[in-house]
Amino acid sequence: MIRDTIKSAQVESMKAGDKDRLAAVRLILAKLKDRDIELRTASNVPDDDTVVVEVLQKMVKQRRESIDMFKSGGRDELAAKEQAELDVIETFLPAQLSEDETRAAIEGIKAEIGAESVKDMGKVMAVLKERHGAVIDMSKASGLVKAALS
Structure with a gap:
């Protein structure tokens, strides 16, 4: 399951001392927790991987939009930070079709x-x-x- 991969990536990042990756993974886990809370009251809950992929895709879309806005605003350091988060998020998504x-x-x-x-x-x-x-x-x-x- 994708969620298990994300949790193990959190542990690996902690052990390796990779603070940037750890921050991005924690952000993903926080968004997943928020989505889990939303789904508590839902009548038909999709399977876990479907939920995780939806959350990750939404995060990817948000990062891409932010990168475009930061670049157009001349804030390259913020665009680079968003790009680093985007790279981490994309590692957990299934391979995309060409x-x-x-x-x-x-x-x-x-x-x-x-x-x-x-x-x-x-x-x-x-x-x-x-x-x-x-x-x-x-x-x-x-x-x-x-x-x-x-």
Whole structure:
């Protein structure tokens, strides 16, 4: 399980004295704890790896947005800090599909459900997320789906 890998990375970081990695791993664990608390009242709880991947993907998206803002604002030291956190977070995510593999998945789904225009984008995105949500960056996939349906 991904959660166990993250916990063992925390212990390894402590033993190695790697403060930056330890801080990032603790941040991940804190976000996971917050998500666990949110899910206590939920009626249908997804499996643990699904929850962990969702949290990690959200954190990756936040870091990428922050990096862009810091770079445009001339704050390269803060962008570097965010990039270091992003690198740690990405080590725990499952391997992402390449752009070609993503395009192939989109074309398969498009043919399967008979999508022909941009009006069908929501349907394609829903199936894509259901089948490949853990291994595709959905923000990039959105642009690829739009291009495929145009």
